[in-house]
Structure formats: C-alpha cells, structure tokens
Amino acid sequence: MNKNSLRACALVLTAAAMLAGCQTQQGTNTAVGTGVGAAVGAGLGNLIGGNTTGTLIGAAVGAAAGGATGYNWSAIKNTLGGHTAGTGTTISEQPDGSLKVAVPSDVTFDTGRADIKPNFRAVLNDVAASLNQNPGVTANIVGHTDSTGGDRINIPLSQNRASNVIQYLNSRGIAMNRMSGTGVGSSQPVASDATAAGRAQNRRVEILLHAPRG
Incomplete structure (x- = not known):
C-alpha cells in the first residue's frame, strides 16, 4: 500500500x-x-x-x-409488538436494512374495500407511535391484492389502500413528507392465488420503515 x-x-x-x-x-x-x-x-x-x-x-x-x-430496530420492534401479536402480522428486517411490517387481509381491509378496519387502526397507532419517537425514520406503504378481478380493479384498489394508510398515519401526527405509498395490485404474490388461503395471504399491506441516512 x-x-x-x-x-x-x-x-x-x-x-x-x-x-x-x-x-x-x-x-x-x-x-x-x-x-x-x-x-x-x-x-x-x-x-x-x-x-x-x-x-x-x-x-x-x-x-x-x-x-x-446496521440500524438498531429493536425499540421499534418492541413498540410494534403491542397490537400485532396474534394477528398474523410479521415484522422482519430486510436485506436493504429496512424493517418490513406485513399486515394480513383479515386485519387490514374487507374484500374489495379500502376502508381501514378497527383492528388495523390499533396496529397503525403503534406504527405512528414508533415514527413519532424516531423522527428520522421514513415509511413506504405498499398495497397488495389477489388476482381476482384483474388489474383494472386491483391496481386502483391497492393504491387506495396505501393512500388511506398514509392519511391515517398523517392524522396521528406523521408528516406527509416522511411517507410514500404505492399500490401494486396482484403483481407481487406471496402465495398461490389458486386457493382461498393463498388469496388471503396475497391481500395485504406492507409498511417498509427506512432508517435515517447520514
């Protein structure tokens, strides 16, 4: 050298x-x-x-x-654990360093609807509390559907679901410039759409929390 x-x-x-x-x-x-x-x-x-x-x-x-x-997600994981236990929600660290909160359909929205269900509000309250406690963390909300109905219905539906989550978090004190959202319809399945159980897994919302940079 x-x-x-x-x-x-x-x-x-x-x-x-x-x-x-x-x-x-x-x-x-x-x-x-x-x-x-x-x-x-x-x-x-x-x-x-x-x-x-x-x-x-x-x-x-x-x-x-x-x-x-290297970001330390342990405190946020503890906060998010309050209302996610027993709901099927998974919280996992991703290869890019983000924290993914995946909330299943029986908690989030009724079939074909974008109205936030009461149980989902409790989960989102924990997400908002975590974001308020960690002002450098940002969130990307991704709405997913199963393949029933086709893209003409599913893409706008998934977009509306992501938008409603953002609006709810904003009502809990999270600034809009800390959040982004998108709806991807049925393009990113995690299970087979050939069965009812698989379709239920695919109808979900994912909240990706990103660590502050710099």
Missing part, C-alpha cells in the same frame, strides 16, 4: 469515527455499521483499484451498506 492509499484509509477511518460519535443511542448500530462498512470498503477498494480513488470509492460504498444494515 503506497503513501496515498494509507492517507486515504486514515481519512476514511477518521470520518467513520466522527459519524459514530454523533449518533443517537437509537442509531448506535447504524454508526457501527457505517464505520465498519467504510473500513472494509476502503480495504477492498484499495485491493481492487490499488490507488486512492479505489480506496475512497470502496469506503463510500461500504459505509452506505454498513449504515443501511
């Missing part, structure tokens, strides 16, 4: 340490992930590129990946 590469690595590790020092307790894992990602990325970049540019590019990529996958 030449002198330029050594200096670049030192700069990267210093920046990572500074990032770690300015994180909140909730984001401790993000800071650690960012620092480790930067360090590993710097090493790989230097090995691949053999120069300062390669080192810095590797560090930037590593820091982004480390920050995304």
Whole structure:
C-alpha cells in the first residue's frame, strides 16, 4: 500500500469515527455499521483499484451498506409488538436494512374495500407511535391484492389502500413528507392465488420503515 492509499484509509477511518460519535443511542448500530462498512470498503477498494480513488470509492460504498444494515430496530420492534401479536402480522428486517411490517387481509381491509378496519387502526397507532419517537425514520406503504378481478380493479384498489394508510398515519401526527405509498395490485404474490388461503395471504399491506441516512 503506497503513501496515498494509507492517507486515504486514515481519512476514511477518521470520518467513520466522527459519524459514530454523533449518533443517537437509537442509531448506535447504524454508526457501527457505517464505520465498519467504510473500513472494509476502503480495504477492498484499495485491493481492487490499488490507488486512492479505489480506496475512497470502496469506503463510500461500504459505509452506505454498513449504515443501511446496521440500524438498531429493536425499540421499534418492541413498540410494534403491542397490537400485532396474534394477528398474523410479521415484522422482519430486510436485506436493504429496512424493517418490513406485513399486515394480513383479515386485519387490514374487507374484500374489495379500502376502508381501514378497527383492528388495523390499533396496529397503525403503534406504527405512528414508533415514527413519532424516531423522527428520522421514513415509511413506504405498499398495497397488495389477489388476482381476482384483474388489474383494472386491483391496481386502483391497492393504491387506495396505501393512500388511506398514509392519511391515517398523517392524522396521528406523521408528516406527509416522511411517507410514500404505492399500490401494486396482484403483481407481487406471496402465495398461490389458486386457493382461498393463498388469496388471503396475497391481500395485504406492507409498511417498509427506512432508517435515517447520514
């Protein structure tokens, strides 16, 4: 490793340490992930590129990946567990570092409707509480349907469902600029539409929570 590469690595590790020092307790894992990602990325970049540019590019990529996958979701998981137990709702960390809350159809909406059911309000109240407690976290709401009725019906229906979730969260104090939504109809099934049980699994809402950047 030449002198330029050594200096670049030192700069990267210093920046990572500074990032770690300015994180909140909730984001401790993000800071650690960012620092480790930067360090590993710097090493790989230097090995691949053999120069300062390669080192810095590797560090930037590593820091982004480390920050995304290192966020500490445990407090939010605990809050969301209040009204999701026994509903079939699943809460899982995704490869991109987001937290997915998947709520099944028997909790969310009646068949062919976009009106939020009472049990779903309780789940959404927990989501809103989590977002209020963690102002850097953003949410993407995705509405899904089964294949019954075709895209002409299902795409607008799934869009309306996502929109109604956003409106409800906004009524609970979540700013609109922290949320986005889309309806994908039946294009992303998680089970076979050939059975009633499979169709029920496909009629769902997914709330993807994204960690703050930077």
